[in-house]
Amino acid sequence: MVSKHLVEVSKVIERNEMAGLVKRGKIYYCRLQHGGRETWVSTHQTAERPARKSADRIESLFLREKATKQLTGQLLEVVKQLASGQLSVAECAGPLAAIEAVARQEALKVVDDLIPAPPLSASELWERYLETKPELKPSTLETKLQRFRKFMEWAGDRDMSSLSETDCRAFLRSLGDIKSHTHNNYLSELSSIWKALPTLKNPWGEHLRQRLEVESKKPFTIEQVRELLAFCRKNNERFWHTAILISYYTGLRLKDVVMLDRSQVTPDGFLDLIPAKTERTQKRVRIPIRPELAAELAGIELKSLKYFFPEEVETYTRSRGILTVRFGRLLKKAGMSGTGYGFHSLRHTFITEALKAGISLKHVQAVVGHTSAELTEGTYYHGEKNADLTAYPAL
Known part of the structure; x- marks a missing residue:
């Protein structure tokens, strides 16, 4: 019986019973309802914003007084039942523990009101984030830190624990005229820091994300690829000659071409690897090596026991935008x-020409590692299918 009443008490204490603000003349009043009765309390304010702050304070005091009365009543009820023999000492333990728990919650609210938490600076927030030991590559963590430093410069002495959505919008606007994907990258990076600290309310909502303006890549024609290869031979661009051939015959992205490992070439004539973009899911692709590509790879002067292009690997690692x-x-x-x-146009070229040649959509999807056939056909295929062709066109 007592425990049931305590549950109801805690529900009443947590419920917000402020009915709202009412303006009479120049003064705002806080309207409270309890037990079927309505009470109006003057906020002594004539402006709405300070009136709401006063109303919040009045409501807090009202609920606190009500909680005190209800807890006192429940405690007296336990004492009466103990004195009359309706409850034994052992049976009082549960109700008293429940009363103590609710009383502690109310006491903590009082402490929060009297001794507010110190402001959380942006630098302290970063330190707390690092304490969560995020599982990120060093390069990814460095990128996140660079973006957070820009945020810290803007944030100044703002309290991170009370950062509002308006503040978030103001920071994103301060970045100036940037591309949509850069805007969204900042949003994602900052949101991930708040998400790692569940005690903080995350103000970086997804609705702040900008719609991406994607510039569609165009495929090269086979004739354009031949011209590119001829230009590379004429100007001694050996790496690009091989890279173009690899991507044309396999559809691999630039990073996967640069990082091509000798161990990824199988004895039975396939490229077997996990592309960088599917590293998290560990999804492998297995691509047959055409004779023309096999001859090109065989002619590379190996300068490393691991990579085909060690110099380009070093360049790409230092700055991926250089290549x-x-x-x-x-x-x-x-x-x-x-x-x-x-x-990346070469990847579009590979998919377009493979589908034109009549190779099945599912087969092409598996080779390029797409999660859906819709992505393979809808985004990367440019042209009409020609089922009469039976093989991918050689250069």
Whole structure:
């Protein structure tokens, strides 16, 4: 009986019974309801914002007084039942523990009101985040820190525990005219820090994310690929000659081409690897090596026991954008630069030509490692299928 009453007491204490603000003349009043009765208490404020703060304080005091009365009543009820013999000393333990727990909660609320928590600075927030030991690569953690430093410069002495959505919008606007994906990267990085600390309310909502303006890549024609290869041979661009052949015949992305490992070439003539983009899911792809590509790989002068292109691996590790810029320059010199063209165009070329050749969609999907056939056909395929062709076109 007593324990049941205590449950009801805790529910009443937690329930917000403030009916709202009412303005009479120039003064705002806090309207409270309890037990079917309505009480109006003056906030002594004439502006709505300070009136709401006063109303919150009045409500807190009202609920605290009500909780005290109810807990006292429950404690007296236990004492009466103990004195009358309705409860034994052992049977009192449960109700008294319940009363103590609710009383402790109320006492902590009083402490929070009287001694507010100290403000949490951005630098302290970063230290707390590091204490969670996030499982990130060193390069990923460094990127996150660079973005957080920019946030710290903007945040100044703001309290991170009370950062609002308005503050988040203000910071994102302070970044200026940036691309949508950069805006969203900042949002994701900062949100992940708050999520790692569950005691903090995360103000970085997904609705702050910008709609990506994706620039679709265009595939090269087979003739363009031949021209690129001829340009590379003429200008002694050996690495790019081999990289273009690899991507044309396999659809591999630039990072996977650069990081191509000798152990990924199987004795039975396949490339067997886990692409960088599916590293988390450990999804492997197995791609047959065409004779033209096998001959190209066999002609590489090996300078490493592991990688085919150790110098490019070092460059890519230092800054992954360098090789992308270099390929852009190569296209410009070859007279093929333009919107939508880049190394990733070769992946589009591979999928387009494979489907044109009549190779099944499921087969192409498996080779390129896509999670859905819709992505393979809807995003990467450019052109009409030609089921009469039976093999991927050789260069």
